[in-house]
Amino acid sequence: MSFALPHRGWLFDLDGTVYRGEALIPGADEAIAALRAAGRRVAFLSNKPLQTRVDYARKLTRLGIPTGEDDVINSSLVLARYLARLDARAPVFVIGEPPLIAELRAHGFEVRGDHRVRWVVIAFDRTFDYAKLNTALQAVRQGARLIATNPDRTCPTEDGEIPDCAGMTAAVEAVTGHTVEIIVGKPSPIILEVALERLGLEARECAIVGDRLETDIVMGKRLGLATVLVLTGITPAGDARIADSAPDLVVPSIRELLTS
Amino acid sequence: MSFALPHRGWLFDLDGTVYRGEALIPGADEAIAALRAAGRRVAFLSNKPLQTRVDYARKLTRLGIPTGEDDVINSSLVLARYLARLDARAPVFVIGEPPLIAELRAHGFEVRGDHRVRWVVIAFDRTFDYAKLNTALQAVRQGARLIATNPDRTCPTEDGEIPDCAGMTAAVEAVTGHTVEIIVGKPSPIILEVALERLGLEARECAIVGDRLETDIVMGKRLGLATVLVLTGITPAGDARIADSAPDLVVPSIRELLTS
Secondary structure: OOEOOOOOEEEEEOEOOOEEOOEEOOOHHHHHHHHHHOOOEEEEEEOOOOOOHHHHHHHHHHOOOOOOHHHEEEHHHHHHHHHHHHOOOOEEEEEOOHHHHHHHHHOOOEEEOOOOOOEEEEOOOOOOEHHHHHHHHHHHHOOOEEEEOOOOOEEEEOOEEEEOHHHHHHHHHHHHOOOOOEEOOOOOHHHHHHHHHHHOOOHHHEEEEEOOHHHHHHHHHHHOOEEEEEOOOOOOOOOOHHHHHOOOEEEOOHHHHEOO | OOEOOOOOEEEEEOEOOOEEOOEEOOOHHHHHHHHHHOOOEEEEEEOOOOOOHHHHHHHHHHOOOOOOHHHEEEHHHHHHHHHHHHOOOOEEEEEOOHHHHHHHHHOOOEEEOOOOOOEEEEOOOOOOEHHHHHHHHHHHHOOOEEEEOOOOOEEEEOOEEEEOHHHHHHHHHHHHOOOOOEEOOOOOHHHHHHHHHHHOOOHHHEEEEEOOHHHHHHHHHHHOOEEEEEOOOOOOOOOOHHHHHOOOEEEOOHHHHEOO
């Protein structure tokens, strides 16, 4: 068994790379099992704050890729860790769903329902509404700062694309007149640094595999990882932007990481 | 009785100019009664789509300024009229409150709850939520166009500022990647043209009185009306931007339009 690239560490995007919705991308289980069997270190990266890391680990395990929660790095975890270093135990207001709130609480933050906070945390939130937007405005008027999980405009689902974090972020920025200071998710280096720390490797020892040029590939190149674009997700084979982004490798799917 | 300016037509902003919340600005009733008694024509302009024109007329009447609904021009009316000329009876999805929906129905539009529409109408909407944002996204993906009532970032209330239409607009623009094509409210010339039509006068024969430099004053100057800034609303006396905007007249309040 040999691999398309010799790197010791492998970071995989999830949706569009390892699975699509509830369906495993054919061969993903074998490719990852082979990497692990060869002593390569593997972790999974997601910008989605809608599930807990345990949820992702269970889903991967169910789909045939046995995984523990520590091997999953999502934007909720990264935001909670980053903010804990910046302003430990701060009171926060969250535009987000219960898994993000749970992660923040687990990191010691006081999650409040009113505007008496030091931070407004903005995330992909299917329960976003006017009342939350108003609380965010009142918080910022009292001096609260803005941090967001991820910059994605939309999120692909089995029923098509739905609004992602950029919608909530834009609404808050428009009414407050303030720009979000920190976005921790891809393509921010912040999420990648957490992932490299988890692998215990340097950037040059690692490859990142993903389906999005503007996040996975851009971020990987910026930090000096090898980059692999798969065509099983958002980016179609003929996309003119592939040449500009210049990933180190373009493969039809994760299966082709195994070269024999 | 004489007036600060000789113009035949007078357009008044409402909140911050004629009243603040439920309280009449002292002397507003006398000033407007005097203008009317002297044969000047008066109409009222509001960017707010939260009430019907009848609601505004009743409120003015209750506060001592007897007014019929035809003398009230708000962004709901202007949007419905403008869109009726552009795409009569089109199916529309509305991010907005019941008075706007009623105005659109009264103008012959088919207001739908799903994404099978030709237009997404965006307004100040205290019932805005993720489901509406998603319907707007799906509509735009099927080719729907975007039109909005007003560009305001926030709306002043007795309890402070709350998020206005710019929040909803920014969210829709961010997730769709499309820009709103038309905003009918102040400072758009569209609302002013409807108002001048109502007065039956040319721009140069009219004065506009308001408390906001970036809407009332900017728009009035752009179209050639005389402009009067009152200091009873959002703009404080010492505001450095007053000199740049250069209204024809700055008065402490509407009361000072009467000069004897």
